[in-house]
Amino acid sequence: MDQRKEKPGKPPIQARRPFVYGSLLLLMRLLFKLLYRVSYDRDPRLDKSAGPFFIVGNHVAYFDPVICALALRGQPIRFVTGQEIANWKFLGSLFKKLGIIEIRPFRVNFSTTKEIILSIAHGCSVALYPETQRSVAGNLTPFGLATAKLIKHLKRPVATVISYGAYLGWPRWAARPRPGKMEVKTRLLLTGEEAASLSVEEIQRKLVQSLNVDDYSWQMKRKRPARFLSGKRAEKLSYACHWCPACDRPLALRSEKRKLFCSQCHLSLRLDAAGFFSASPGSPAPFDHPLELAGWQRGRTDQALREGLTIETSCRLDFLENVGEGEDPGEKERKGRLILSAAGLSFIPDGEDAPIRFEIESTPSLYCHPGRFVNLPDGEIIWRAYPQEEGFVALLTDYCRSVWSENNQFEHYLAEA
Structure with missing residues (x-):
């Protein structure tokens, strides 16, 4: 049965199931208190507003949405999440019961934007991670103006949920979480009036500067650095x-x-x-x-x-999906070499097939699993690449991040106004 929530004169939205949401939140509260000794620092100005809020946070671990929900208890929240997470074999159905809003990569997501706007209109807060991908190294991943434009359009108060210790508690390259210590700060970043009156550039600057945090700086400011338990702390x-x-x-x-x-x-x-x-x-x-x-x-x-260096590795390409109207490739699996140079990224297949030039410079963040695979667009065809060299995925994420940041002058948002 399709769970819909309706208000007079407003289109319905996909409703989260309160019992499932509340029960899971209680369980997670106990679990995270036990594993991470989580402490919360909440801005009192948030309590003076009934909401709904548009919520943003730093994205460093799988459990970021859990931390956000725990930090803003009492607020009904829908989370914007990638399609692949929503389609996880065992947890996907649970996530959908929690009322997630799916976003599909390599597409213009008008339906996602509409669902966010409707959710806010129905009094439900929406949480989104502007970085889109969990940080590989633990610092801010650059992002474009889309979130700032959405905030400008919504004209609603914006809250930030910033976690410290979450990255070291489960680095993206690590196989398992590492119990330790976590601190979570919630702040009112913008009032509704500020969201309406500030320019997109001003909103972007505030977003970037509020999310520009990392666990290592946090550790160095502590009187006694937090310790995270792992017998294989450098593995991978x-x-x-x-x-x-x-x-x-x-x-x-x-x-x-x-x-x-x-x-x-x-x-x-x-x-x-x-x-x-x-x-x-x-x-x-x-x-x-x-x-x-x-x-x-x-x-x-x-x-x-x-300086002219060319870096290459053996690689297998698997056809992942076609996001357009054209035909699928004849060969669904190809083997060859991935080559990165100043000219960009190319795949040279074994045999007589034509080379593929992947234009990854238009994104600051590739969808990937460090050490294993990375999704690469060839026009409307999306390939999943499995490089032989374990560090090649990180090499590609470094490359596209640097080129995109330079082309979009991202660093100037980090400078103090």
């Missing part, structure tokens, strides 16, 4: 950090248990329970933590490509 870190700063080789770093090391030289770093590097005997630590290494890596990638 090389999915995000692949470029060796000692021998200056891309795709050279490897990881195991508590160690990040180079497969080509002497570099060996240990990761402690607070998320920081400590040097192995005879190997000084060139960076304090993985985010510093990832930032250097992004700059080094940009510099190397400008």
Whole structure:
């Protein structure tokens, strides 16, 4: 049965099921208190407004929506989430009972925007993560003006839910969550009047600056850094950090248990329970933590490509979907080489098929699973690429992020007004 919620004179919206939502929230509250000792710092101005709110937050872990719902208890919230999450085999039906709003990648999502507007009109808050993808290294992922334009149109108060410790509690490259400590701050970013009166550029600046946080800076400000429990705290870190700063080789770093090391030289770093590097005997630590290494890596990638370096890997392409009206490709699986250079990203197939030029520069954030796969658009055809080199996905996310940020002058939003 289709669960719809109606108000006189207004189109219906997909309603969340209160019993399912409330029961799950109670369970999650107990679980997160046990695993992460979560503390909440709530802006009293939020209590003076009955809502509904348009809610934004930093996107660093799978459980970000849970943290948001716990931080704003009492507010009915619908979450905007990607289609692939909504279609998860076991949890997809549960998510739909919670009233999620689906967004489909590589498409113009008029229906999603309409559902957001209707939800707000029906008195239901809506939460959206402007970064769209969980952060790979733990810092802000650039994003365009779409969220700022939506805020301008809605003319509703905007709340931020910023979590500290969530990334270290479950880094995107890690297989499992890591119990520790988490702090969550909720703030009123904009009143309804400010959302209506400020320009899109001014709203964007406020969004960017409010979301520009990271767990490592939070750790360094604490009197005693929080510790996160994991026996394999560096396992798969090389999915995000692949470029060796000692021998200056891309795709050279490897990881195991508590160690990040180079497969080509002497570099060996240990990761402690607070998320920081400590040097192995005879190997000084060139960076304090993985985010510093990832930032250097992004700059080094940009510099190397400008200097003419070409980086390639063996790769398998699987046809994922056709988002247009044209025909599907004849071959649904192709093998060959992915090649990244200053000219962009190309796939050279084995055999006589024509090369494919992937235009990934138009997005700051590729849909991917670091170390495993990345979705690549070829016009209306979407391929899922499985590079052989485990660091190649991070290489591509670094590349498109740098090019997009430069083309869209994203860095100027980070400067203080």
